[in-house]
Amino acid sequence: MEIIFHISIKLNFSPDLIYGGANYTTFYGLEGTTVLAFSDMLGDHQIILQASLMIDLKNSDYGISYLYLPDRIDYGVQAFHSARFLYDYDTRYRYSTYGMTLFGILSVRSV
Numbered sequence: 001m002e003i004i005f006h007i008s009i010k011l012n013f014s015p016d017l018i019y020g021g022a023n024y025t026t027f028y029g030l031e032g033t034t035v036l037a038f039s040d041m042l043g044d045h046q047i048i049l050q051a052s053l054m055i056d057l058k059n060s061d062y063g064i065s066y067l068y069l070p071d072r073i074d075y076g077v078q079a080f081h082s083a084r085f086l087y088d089y090d091t092r093y094r095y096s097t098y099g100m101t102l103f104g105i106l107s108v109r110s111v
Contacts, residue, residue: 017035
């Protein structure tokens with residue numbers, strides 16, 4: 001005889017990593033980098049926010065990721081924006097990409 005209990009658990013996220021840094025350059029002005037990672041108590045859900053801010057949001061790199069890590073096969077989704085500059089003598093070109101990624105991760109765990 002098999003008895004199965006279903007327990008509903010409310011997700012409460014707590015910080016795993018909080019990192020930030022700032023600097024000033026004469027060319028770009030104030031720049032900053034931030035990484036924030038949060039997970040639930042069991043570690044099955046993880047949210048990661050990352051940003052590298054330069055000049056304004058249009059010229060900055062930033063992204064958000066959500067990971068679902070329940071078993072051997074884990075899943076995730078990520079949205080991002082990235083901007084790069086190319087200098088040709090006195091002309092500055094800006095390249096910008098953005099997108100969304102869905103992925104799966106096969107974990108090998110020892111018993």
